[in-house]
Amino acid sequence: MVTPFSRRVGDTMDSFIMSLVDVAARPGMISFATGLPDNSLFDTEGLARAVSEILAEDPYGPLQYDSASGYIPLRKRIARRCRDKFGFDVSYEDVFMTNGSQECFDQLGKMFLDRGDRMVVENPGYLGAIQSFSAYGPEFIGVDMTPEGVDTRQLAAALAERPKLFYSIPNHQNPSGTSYSEDVRKRVTDAVRGSGCLLIEDDAYGELGYGGRVGRTMKSMLPDETVMCGSFSKTISPGMRVGWMIVPEWMREAAGKSIESSFLQSNTFCQKVIDRFMEDNDYDRYLDGLRRGYMEKKRIFMDALQDNLPSTMRWNDPDGGMFIWLRTPDGTDSTELFELLIERGLVVMPGKPFHTRGGANTLRLNFATPSEEQIADGTAILGRACRELFPE
C-alpha cells in the first residue's frame, strides 16, 4: 500500500537540467547544456596535495564530526574575504556551510516560505534555485531582466505585493549572463530596504568576472536584509559540494537549528581540504588563472558562433561566468531546434524553463564544458540547424 505524499511533492517543479545530464552522457553526444565547470581548469595537483597534508597532520579530524554550522577556520576565511573583497564585515558565526549552494536555497525556502507566500524571481531566472523554492509552495512573481539587470519598476510593483523573498543573481546571471549595473544595484537595495522582503544574493559566478569582480555586493549595501550565497562549485570543485550562506545576525539561531535538523553538518573532509588548498595557494592569483581560462574559452566559442551562425540569430557577450544566451528570431520557438540538435548529436539547454513568462525563443549555451574540438563541431551542427529552421 502506498503512503500519500505531502503537497510539497506535487508542488516541486520538474527540472529539465538533470534529465539533460543523462542525454549529454550518451556516447558521442556534444553538450553545451549543463553547468559543469571545465575539468582542465581544476587544480587537481593542488587539491591532492591539500588532501595529503591534512591527513598527514591529523588523520582523524577530517573523518570525524565537526561543528554543525561548518568548519570554523574555513568560515573565518570566508568572513575575511567578505571584509577584504566584498565590502562588508561579518562574524564567522553568520557564515553557514552547506552541501553546495543548492542547499542554501532549500534552507531559505524551508525557513521562510509557508505555502501561498509570495516570492520574487528574475525572468529568466536560475531554474535549479526556483525548483528548490517551489517545494515550499510559494506564488512566484517574475520580474523581467533587462541588459542592465532586473527591471526595477517591475520590482517595485512586485514588492508592493509583500513577497517574503527576492532571489537574484547580480553577477553573470545564470542563464542570461547579465550583470546588474551599479545603478540597478542601488535601486534594488533601496527598494528592498524596509519592505519586509529578504534579498537573496546568489554569488555563484561572482568570482568569475573575466576582468575581476563586477559591481558592489548588494550584501554590502543592505547587510541586515540580505543573505549572500556562495559556493566553491564553480571555482574549486563541484563534486566536493561545499557552499555557504552569509546571513544577517537576526537569522543566526534559526539558520543553525534548521541546518542541524536538516543534515547535521556539511562534510568535514572536503571543508578541510578546501581550507588547506586556500591556505597553501594565493587564491586571488589562482582565480586570475581560472578567469583567464574561461575568458579564452569564451573567445573561442564566440568566434565559432560568429563563423557558423546565420544572421537571424542573436547572442550576448558575457563579462564573466560560463554561459552564452542565444535568441532565435522573435516569435519563433526554440523547441524544434532543440529536438533537431539532439538528433544530430548536440544537446543545448532550452531557455523557456528558466522563464515565468515568455522566453520561447531562447537557448542557454555552456562554453566551459566542451573541448575546443567539440566547440568547433557543435557550433557547426548548431549553425546548419539554425540555417535550416531560421533561414536568412
Added chain:
Amino acid sequence: MVTPFSRRVGDTMDSFIMSLVDVAARPGMISFATGLPDNSLFDTEGLARAVSEILAEDPYGPLQYDSASGYIPLRKRIARRCRDKFGFDVSYEDVFMTNGSQECFDQLGKMFLDRGDRMVVENPGYLGAIQSFSAYGPEFIGVDMTPEGVDTRQLAAALAERPKLFYSIPNHQNPSGTSYSEDVRKRVTDAVRGSGCLLIEDDAYGELGYGGRVGRTMKSMLPDETVMCGSFSKTISPGMRVGWMIVPEWMREAAGKSIESSFLQSNTFCQKVIDRFMEDNDYDRYLDGLRRGYMEKKRIFMDALQDNLPSTMRWNDPDGGMFIWLRTPDGTDSTELFELLIERGLVVMPGKPFHTRGGANTLRLNFATPSEEQIADGTAILGRACRELFPE
C-alpha cells in the same frame, strides 16, 4: 527590517545534542554524551590509500558533478549487500545517497508530512531524527519501548489514528540500546502492512551487532512499505557524511526529484573514497574488527560501572551499538545529576529529551568516544555523584 520566518522554524524542536557538543569540547571535560564513534577504530591508513588511488586513476572524476541520486557503483554495492546480507533484492535505482542519514529523515519528512499529519515515534526515540521530522509540523504519537522492542499493542492503537510514518530503530536503538525480538519484528510489519503508514527502518547501528547482525531486516519482511536508512557514519567515517535510503519503487521518482531540488547530489569525492575503500578491503572482516573493538570498549565500561555505581542505579547490557542506558531510581529526576556532573567535569546525555512522555529518570552514556582512562575517571565521578544523590 526582519522577514517573518515560516511556521517550520517555530515547529522545529530544539536539540539538546548539539549544545552538549560545545560543553563536551571544554578543556578537561570528559564526555559520555554525544554519538561520536571511537577515533582509534577509524582505518585512517586504508582511507588515505583509497584517496590516493582514486585521485591517481582519475583526478577529475572525484571533483566533478555526478548523478543526483548518488555514485552508481556505490549504490550497486549497497544493493548487493542488501541481497547478500539483509535478505532482500533491490535495484540500485532505489538506493539514494544522502549527506548522512540525518538528511534521509529531512527528505522523508519533506516528502510525506503536511502540517498536522500524524507520525509514530518510539518512546524513547532518537532525538535527532525526531527534531528533523518536527520541522514539518507532525503530531507525534509515542509508542513505548519494552525490552523486546516497541510495544506492539500500543503500535496497533497508534496505527488506527492513520499516521503517515513510523520511525523505528530495530537494532541497538539510540538511545536505549534495545533490539527488537523476531516476534516484535513480525508483529510490527504485520501491523503496518496495508495500513497506509510508511515504515522507516533506521539501520544506523545495524552493522555494529557484537555477535553479528541481530534479527531480520523489516525491509525484507515488508519491502513495499518500508524505507531503510543507512549510513557509513558509525562504520567508516561520520565526517564524510555519506548515508543512503532504500525506497520502494513507487517512491523512486519523488525521491529523485526531492533530492535534486534540495541539494542536487551528495558529494562525489567521499562517495568515491568509500566505494574504493570497500573495494580494496574485505568489508565484513573490517566490520568484525570494529565490532570486537566496540565490544571490548563496552566490557571495560560495564566493568567500571559495576565497580563505581551504587546499587540504586540500573543499566542495560546492549548487544551492539555504542550506548548504555542508565536509570536513576523510579520517581527521581536525572536533571540534578546531569548538572552536578557538568560541574565536576563529566557530560552525559539526559534521557528525557528522547521521550514523548516520561523518562525523567534516564540517562544515555556513550562508551565509544572516551578513552580507557576517561572511562575510569568519568565513571568514578558518576559513581560519587550517584551515591550523594541516590544513596543506597
